[in-house]
Amino acid sequence: MTHASDRSPQQTREHPPGSRPRVLSIAGTDPTGGAGIQADLKSFAAHGAYGMAVVTAVVAQNTHGVRAVHLPPVDVLVGQLEAVSDDVAVDAVKIGMVASEGYAQEIGLWLDRVQPRWVVLDPVMVATSGHHLLDPGAERAVVDLLPRVDLVTPNMAELAVLVGQETATTWSAVLEQAVELARRASVVVLAKGGHLLGPGSPDALVTPEGVVTEVSAPRVQTSNVHGTGCSLSSALAALRPRCDDWESAVREAKTWISGALEAADALAVGSGNGPIDHLHAQVPV
Ligand SMILES: Nc1ncnc2c1ncn2[C@@H]1O[C@H](COP(=O)(O)OP(=O)(O)O)[C@@H](O)[C@H]1O
Numbered sequence: 001m002t003h004a005s006d007r008s009p010q011q012t013r014e015h016p017p018g019s020r021p022r023v024l025s026i027a028g029t030d031p032t033g034g035a036g037i038q039a040d041l042k043s044f045a046a047h048g049a050y051g052m053a054v055v056t057a058v059v060a061q062n063t064h065g066v067r068a069v070h071l072p073p074v075d076v077l078v079g080q081l082e083a084v085s086d087d088v089a090v091d092a093v094k095i096g097m098v099a100s101e102g103y104a105q106e107i108g109l110w111l112d113r114v115q116p117r118w119v120v121l122d123p124v125m126v127a128t129s130g131h132h133l134l135d136p137g138a139e140r141a142v143v144d145l146l147p148r149v150d151l152v153t154p155n156m157a158e159l160a161v162l163v164g165q166e167t168a169t170t171w172s173a174v175l176e177q178a179v180e181l182a183r184r185a186s187v188v189v190l191a192k193g194g195h196l197l198g199p200g201s202p203d204a205l206v207t208p209e210g211v212v213t214e215v216s217a218p219r220v221q222t223s224n225v226h227g228t229g230c231s232l233s234s235a236l237a238a239l240r241p242r243c244d245d246w247e248s249a250v251r252e253a254k255t256w257i258s259g260a261l262e263a264a265d266a267l268a269v270g271s272g273n274g275p276i277d278h279l280h281a282q283v284p285v
């Protein structure tokens with residue numbers, strides 16, 4: 001563990017003009033590179049940010065599902081967080097798989113101390129494969145983090161957990177739950193309709209005052225959707241320092257994720273539900 005006397009002075013807080021936003025992911029791992037920290041770093045790079053990462057959980061998973069989750073001792077998490085913030089001025093943070101109640105508490109204390117300008121929380125609870133990534137105590141602790149975040153990006157199942165209701169089955173019911181969460185937690189919510197059936201893929205930005213801005217795209221016909229939530233929330237953390245508001249960041253990120261989904265089949269990674277192509281806009285296959 002680092003002691004106060006060992007610490008070098010942190011960089012000045014302001015993100016110097018002409019430099020890349022310094023963006024930190026606090027999340028679990030995916031050794032196949034489709035979700036978690038590995039996806040976050042690709043997403044940061046695709047949006048021109050300087051990416052950093054603190055590991056919450058070492059996850060044995062692939063395109064078929066999660067096999068095992070290993071949680072390092074909580075002081076290992078705190079040590080990583082402090083090593084970054086004692087040195088680097090963090091412009092934006094993306095929080096993914098929080099993994100335990102103790103981790104959520106430490107992440108909350110760290111956010112209070114460091115006060116990053118923008119914090120995006122992807123309240124990862126259940127993988128698309130159906131595997132529960134958090135125990136019930138950790139799910140409650142994620143709710144306690146909400147007052148410290150600027151934007152929360154739940155999928156339909158996660159939104160239902162956060163408002164304590166059943167998972168919505170229609171887009172209008174999703175919007176009602178998002179309005180309720182935004183009001184109750186006083187946070188901006190990006191509700192995602194990726195798991196709806198139908199020709200569209202609607203998302204909606206909802207403010208605590210109840211203003212709803214829908215951002216939709218056509219549904220891409222692919223089963224390679226592993227890591228879409230991780231990649232979208234990281235794109236938002238990377239884009240926000242360069243955008244005027246969340247709406248413009250969401251519009252840009254939504255166009256990007258649609259392109260990444262359209263290019264996903266050509267990646268041919270794994271024999272299950274494969275990853276999206278984070279680099280579709282940069283490097284042709
Ligand atoms: N088949 C698809 N076509 C177009 N957009 C999609 C598709 N699946 C997911 N998305 C988009 O990907 C983003 C992540 O959403 P979602 O898959 O619901 O999150 P999560 O990965 O957290 O479950 C959202 O913008 C959603 O609308």
Ligand SMILES: Cc1ncc(COP(=O)(O)OP(=O)(O)O)c(N)n1
Binds near residue numbers: 030035096126229
């Ligand atoms: C380590 C880790 N974090 C998050 C997820 C879930 O990622 P998500 O983007 O919601 O994509 P799916 O797995 O649901 O397709 C994960 N699998 N691993």
